[in-house]
Amino acid sequence: MPFGALAQTLDEDRVKELVLEAIRENPQIVIEAVEILQQREASAQAQLQAQTLTDQRMLLEQDPNAPVLGNPEGDVTVVEFFDYNCPYCRQAMPEVQGMLDADPNVRLVYREWPILGEGSVFAARAALASRNQGKYEEFHWAMMGMTGRAEEASVMRIANEVGLDIDQLLADMESPEVNAHLEESMRLSQALGFNGTPSFVIGEDLLPGFVEESVLLEVVQKTRDADQ
Template sequence: MQPDRRAVLAGLSLLAASLPGFAFAQSGEVDAEAILNDPEAPVAGNPAGDVTIVAFLDYNCPYCRTSAPDLARIVKEDGKIRLVYKEWPVITESSVYAAQLALAAAHQGAYQRVHDALMASKGRLSKEQISAVIGKAGIDLTRLQADLDTHADKITAQLRRNMAQADSLGLQGTPTYLVGPFRTSTLNYAGFKQVVADARKKQAAQ
């Protein structure tokens, strides 16, 4: 079920409990540059694309999983979309763990593989199930844990930024997609294709 505002705030509390020293902004100023161009945020698609999709996601969100194949398809087939992933673990404590491991996987060049494996999973995942899914995707779990330990501060800081950005935007739940100047939620392929076309028209008119 897609979380409402209260659930999002509960998710922030989960993250605060999981990440010592965590703090987030309450309705702070929106920093578009930080949202679009955080150098630590995983990026897929065309880095020089003419439309950027920013995807705020939680690996335990069924609607994120529903949209994931169509999002991947539009990015691949269009060829001119830059996709920025924002780990936004607001549903359960295990969501935080999944986000941490996905970001740690970037240090062995495997973020996308971990992301895709978790998005293809079924049901609410425990920490043990998350590790099992990632292992089946061919990820070196020993190295992954070492990278998580080594880069813990950087990963924590990134999750803090994502949470603060989502809060500054007043996001209500996952998934949330920022497509050019538009904000939307669960979409199928036709929906993504339409909003990307609308974004291009809007940008061309400016």
């Protein structure tokens, strides 16, 4: 008799007993079921990521509301999601700088993604606001090179050091453009399945976590070759 038909003739408690007996006799069933579930979740996540890369490519690489460093006319775009309080982002800073120095045809798009507390949000808002004074790159590298946490006091100290107008900065931090950038970063990161910083997008490749300069350059060249 098929199990479904058998189950209909048994009460719920007896069905549970039979299932438990089967698991006790063959506990590998549970491991196999978990593996199947994980494989299905991974497959679904991969499909969502691929679809996001297809649907959101222009926004990821050409968003006019995202800072661009490196060569604005470069032939390969690297997108980095980061947080100023992320130690791995700070550790990756020289790797990213090395990539830009080694390959003059890289466009680096920054997505401010402050996920490590209020200090991170304040820092991200300040950095985005500094664009209105033409000092994003200088401010960004100074913030990434700081010691200690990025909090209001430390962010304002660095803002003074790089010559920002503090009154204008504070006003610009609440602008619609800043709000839109942060909201878009959160939406994109979730769709791409990122769960931490730094996270990189290069062509069809998603690179979560700390990445060495050599790997960044390798993926950049692979993307360049694929586009030719």
